[in-house]
Amino acid sequence: MPDGEELDGLYDESYYGKGRRKFSGVLEALIAALTFLKWKRLRPFLGPGGRLLDIGCGRGTLVGLARAAGFEAYGLERHFPGAPFSPNIFYHDLTECKFPERHFQGVVLWHVLEHLPSPVTTLQEIHRLLEPGGWLSVAVPNFGGAQARASGKDWFHLDLPRHFWQYELPVLEKTLEGVGFTISRRATLSLEYDWFGTLQSWMNRVAKNQNRFYSLLKGRPGGTAGAQATQLSLAIALALPALASALWDAVRGQGGTLTLLAQKPSNKPAATGS
Template sequence: MFHKEHSTPIFNLITKKEFYKNLTPYLNCIDYTVSKESYEVMKNNSFDMLVTSPVPDNLNKYYLSENYISHTDSKNSLFDKVYHLVKNYTLKKKLKLIDSFKTEEKSILDIGAGTGDFLKVCKNNGWKITGVEPSEKAREFSKSKNIILQEDISEIKNTQFDVITLWHVLEHIPNLIEYVQQLKKLLKPNGVLIVAVPNYKSYDANYYKEYWAAFDVPRHLWHFSQTSISKIFSLVEINVEKVLPMKFDSYYVSLLSEKYKTKKSQPIKAFLTGLKSNMKAKRTGEYSSLIYVLKNR
């Protein structure tokens, strides 16, 4: 059923310039995955978030790497195999989370669906699935699993969903302001939005600084805190209900960060740093990545 969208005039007062004004230097980071180019990470104090500058004209070419693992099903290396073992575990946790919501039709939209594994699990457990994935290569992998994905969110017309998920996607969106408005239109009243993003206020982020792999410039255009997520979505009357940890991310990110920092793999040191980050986050709540469960009003 399609519900009439809510009007949110306050959001129209916030322009893209709001995110780019009064920026102060924070860090200089390098794209270790593709280009080896240098980018400034600037801080917006009013939203308590970081902004990557400049934004390249052709962002797509910065995703063209076999190292960009979320768009492949590669299991060639030990690292790939460990990644996929963890992914299978987290897929079960994600399913358990969405199954915990009381929904009308069990309809779900997954944005940035990658190679379709999450939607396949959802489909096998009674969910009515829709997915969006801009990568043609990833869509082809997904198609081989009988999961058909749209290329862009604009292709979804005249429908709303009980649940919308963005697993490590929001940080990639160039037109953040407009995109949040689109999410509002696609979410049913009282629908649930799940947003998972890296947390630049975690211990591992502060430890590795410019080498922190989750900065991932220029693919990550925005770097969020709990304050920024709450502020941005409250403007469209979508409010944070609870915040959950992604504990595996500290180990994965630390492993990559060690490689960037020292030019060699240091799995033991990375594991200890990831462990320390999670232990500190038990007190502060600032895990390496966070899942925000938000509800539409």
């Protein structure tokens, strides 16, 4: 595996984007809206004044939403060029933060686990930080899904060498249960990841230009103006079929993303009859 310096090189400006933006303004607004919808689904799991930790928080959108709603929320992220300053976002590894035991009601780990050199160590630390009954929301690309199987080496979410691990549902469940979590919910659809993942994977297979459209959306177009126009035209032509395919995969339980809600068992004794 890459060492610390090599890892830093994988997460430079080309990965995170410049300043507070990774994509164009329209796409950033869409991502913010989808993050808000995710927050609305997570909020009921936090009690009044609950504490939330978002690991891999990016620019802190979810942390900001939680704090605006009156919760105590913190984020962790790798330091990157133009990283925004916030007293609630720490640019450190989880184990370096020294949070107290049983400190959080909820932890979010969206599209992070596959990037970690030692995922089990991180999950063990999360388990320690959660209060009994606390929950972990984890999402990873679905290596066992239809999108991954059909795309092979052209799969957008393969993302080598940044993704050290690829998870299928049984492996992810076994990993979480081995640390002490119980699985309460499972889903295989993340609309923004699966729709775009299907689209870019198809384009990789057709045009043989690995993730060129993704680079175009990030403001790193490359190639001639004609090549860029071809990429855009191909994306427009495939957009609706890709959406239909992503939704159909999810209906069959074969979607491009695994999203699990795992819980740390409560210490409450089981009820007994009198």
